[in-house]
Amino acid sequence: MSLANLMQQYVELNQLENLEGISKTKIEGVFFYRSSKGNNRQPFVYQSGVIVLGQGHKNIYLGDKPVRYGSEDYLVVGVPMPLECESFPDNGEPLLGLSISIDPQVLHRLVNKLESLHCYKPHDERCVGAGLGAVKMDDGMLDVCKRIMKALCCPIEAEILADSLMEELAYRALMSSEGQVLFDLARHDGHYARVAKALEFLHNNYHETVTVQHLAQQANMSVSAFHQAFRDVTLESPIQYMKKVRLNKARELIQLEGVRVGVAARSVGYNSTSQFSREFKRHFNQTPTEINATADD
Structure with missing residues (x-):
């Protein structure tokens, strides 16, 4: 069974046919994603970890540089990254995917073991790099992602196998072409x-x-x-990053929790609601009030 079919099975078992966005799963740190329509290019903050796409495709933008990833591709994200993303269903089928956090203790244990086995050669520290690129799943990564989905479809397996599955996925990500960012994160x-x-x-x-x-x-x-x-x-720059984080947090409060615009502004550190609204409009190309109206629909 394909990864997309396993994800669709998970949707049916958990009655998620109307899900538009992210939901928690039975495995801590694993979130399931579904979108029937996709979205136009807009700002997001990608959290650190491994992002797996089983169906559909996305373009993410680091500045004006697009990175495309699709079915059975994944991203390795070392630190939370404010970027822009657009997503598209394929053949009328919804986007399906996973967002998986990697436990820092698991990461450090694996890196220490790999270094003791001489499986890691440090690169030039001067070449830090953002290190965000799409990776096509090899057989090992595809297999562990399928087994994660099978476990999510069976609560007992999710409970018993979660730790070993998360450790294997972290290992596969470390050994991928983009795994350098995870090694660097552990140093x-x-x-x-x-x-x-x-x-x-x-x-x-x-x-x-x-x-x-x-x-x-x-x-x-x-x-x-x-x-x-x-x-x-x-x-x-640090200032621009801080601004984007605050604005994205505010959008979550307004869209997902129905918080009033003024309250959201103060919650993310703005003393002036008018300044917040101006910067929000500049960043999202929508006012906070328009975002709020969309959330109420």
């Missing part, structure tokens, strides 16, 4: 891992006043070195 002394630590702090404190100096301190780097490393990893 505490590297620029990539230091920027990732600062990003974790930012995502936990986006509603507070966070300065570039504070983020540089979290990374244990000088401001100038941090600024360059941050741009290498995220393709954004």
Whole structure:
């Protein structure tokens, strides 16, 4: 049975025929995605982990550079990335996919083991790179993704096999052509891992006043070195990244939780609702009120 067929079986078993977006699954850190219509190009924040597409295709944009991925492709994302995405159903069938977080402890254990087996050669630290590219599934990755879907269709298997399946998936991702970002993430002394630590702090404190100096301190780097490393990893300046994170969080509050515009603005650190509305409109090409009206429909 194909990965797409297994995902459709999961939809039918869990009565998700009307799902438009993401839902939690029985396996912690694994989220199921379905969209019947897709979406036009718009801003998103891709969370770190492995993003698997079983059906349909997407274009993601790092600046103006498109990265296309489709059925049985996946992405390896080292740190949360604000980018733009458009998605398309194929042959009238809905997009189906998985978003899978990788447990940091599992990642570190695997990297330590692989390094002890001399399966990793460090690259030039000066070439940090955003490291976001589509990978066609080899037999090993396709097999573990199918077994994850089979486990999700059987609660007992999901409970018993989850840990081993997540560890195998992390291993397959590490050994892929884009696995370098995960190795770098596990190296505490590297620029990539230091920027990732600062990003974790930012995502936990986006509603507070966070300065570039504070983020540089979290990374244990000088401001100038941090600024360059941050741009290498995220393709954004720290200020622009912070703004995009806050605006995306606000959109989630408005769309998914029905929070009022003024409350959403204050919740993500804006003191001025008018400034928030201007920046929201500039970023999403819609006002917060228009987003709210869409959510109410």
